[in-house]
Amino acid sequence: MNYCSACGAPVTKKVPDGDNLPRFVCEACRAIHYHNPKIVAGCIPEWNGDILLCRRAIEPKSGLWTFPAGFMEIGESIEQAAARETFEEAQAQMERISLFAVLSLPHIGQAYLVFRGPMRSSDFGAGEESLEVQLFSLSAIPWDQIAFPVVRDVLRRYVEDVTRGEFQVHVASLPDCL
Numbered sequence: 001m002n003y004c005s006a007c008g009a010p011v012t013k014k015v016p017d018g019d020n021l022p023r024f025v026c027e028a029c030r031a032i033h034y035h036n037p038k039i040v041a042g043c044i045p046e047w048n049g050d051i052l053l054c055r056r057a058i059e060p061k062s063g064l065w066t067f068p069a070g071f072m073e074i075g076e077s078i079e080q081a082a083a084r085e086t087f088e089e090a091q092a093q094m095e096r097i098s099l100f101a102v103l104s105l106p107h108i109g110q111a112y113l114v115f116r117g118p119m120r121s122s123d124f125g126a127g128e129e130s131l132e133v134q135l136f137s138l139s140a141i142p143w144d145q146i147a148f149p150v151v152r153d154v155l156r157r158y159v160e161d162v163t164r165g166e167f168q169v170h171v172a173s174l175p176d177c178l
């Protein structure tokens with residue numbers, strides 16, 4: 001950030017009085033601009049034991065696979081965001097969704113809330129941000145072509161739960177080495 005979004009004056013980065021972290025502070029209007037982590041809503045759509053994955057058409061990681069996921073918008077709930085992303089990226093509608101994983105990525109200031117659940121029908125297709133969308137059996141997940149470490153981690157947990165025969169809600173923090 002270079003300029004104050006409230007008054008347009010240059011901002012400086014410093015620790016405000018009573019705070020303990022550096023912030024962008026406007027010396028002109030005294031506004032303090034906080035940058036906080038973003039929430040990513042994701043969904044693992046299920047159909048007859050398979051899961052629906054999307055091959056990304058956009059950078060970063062264009063051409064690699066992920067489950068539908070994207071930034072939550074103001075005005076929607078986290079579960080609405082997960083269902084919306086699923087429809088936008090995979091043109092699939094969810095019958096219902098359950099929380100599956102809460103993963104913090106402190107090094108990049110993001111938190112992933114990932115849901116899972118059955119699709120309403122077998123209808124799906126590539127949305128604007130997808131090159132292709134495909135159902136995968138769990139033994140055919142393209143592990144060497146997964147877009148992000150967090151996606152790989154969530155899918156690994158998913159396969160483990162299916163193998164064990166019981167879903168749990170996973171809460172974890174991914175180290176930046178992943």
Ligand SMILES: [Zn+2]
Nearest residue numbers: 004007026029
């Ligand atoms: Zn200002």
